[in-house]
Amino acid sequence: MNKCVFLDRDGVLNEDRPNYSYKLDHFKILPGVPEALKQLKDAGYLLVVVTNQSGIAQGIYTEEDMRKCHHHFQEVSEMAIDHFYFSPYHPTVTASLGRKPGSLLFEKAIAKFNIDTVQSWMVGDRGRDLIPAKQLGIRTIQIGDEVEExxxxxxxxxDLASAAQVILSNS
Structure with a gap:
């Protein structure tokens, strides 16, 4: 079985913008992210992004816009991410079990990559990122300063660099 670090995207890997990060000139990778991902890869972790991208359902941007940002991220991070899972849904437009805090994105990755949840981690910046991980027995790290009790x-x-140190120290 494989160990994995699940990662939220906006606010963890790139700057979280109030009006979505979908244009390349607005998609700013946070400082230290490529280096932190390399450390985790070198330690044998799969890296899987699980992200809600509700701007697609709202017609603000397209799946192609999102994929361009992911491609750019892969170029900058030297192809660090093993897979991107995303939910294009928004609760006011289309209901979906795939949208966090649902666990479907995680479950797909666990099945595809034979992931051992006990050896795995989730890094997110919001409580809804952590809920499905906790339900599946995955340890969680919240980054940023918006902690929901x-x-x-x-x-x-x-930040992600600090999260990587926690993971590497507790593996």
């Missing part, structure tokens, strides 16, 4: 991470840190 009812959905706290097992660890809380400032």
């Amino acid at each position: 009812e959905n706290r991470g097992d660890f809380e840190v400032g």
Whole structure:
């Protein structure tokens, strides 16, 4: 079985913008992210992004716009991400079990990559990122300063570089 670090996208890997990050000139990778991902890859972790991309359902941007950002991210991070799973749905437009806090995106990755949830981690910046991971027995790290008391991470840190150190120290 494989160990994995699941990653939210906006606010963890790239700057979280109020009006979505879907144009390349607005898609800003956060400092230290490529280096942190390399450390995790070197330690034998699969890296899987699980992200809600509700701007697609709302007609703000297209799936192709999102894929261009993911392609750019892969170029900058030297192809660090093993797979991107996304939910294009928005609760006011289309209901979906695939949208976090649902666990379907995680379950797809677990099945496809034979992931051992006990050895795996989820890094997110919001409680809804952590809920499905906790339900599946995956340890959680919340980054940033918007901690929700009812959905706290097992660890809380400032950024992905710090999260990588927690993971590597607790593996």
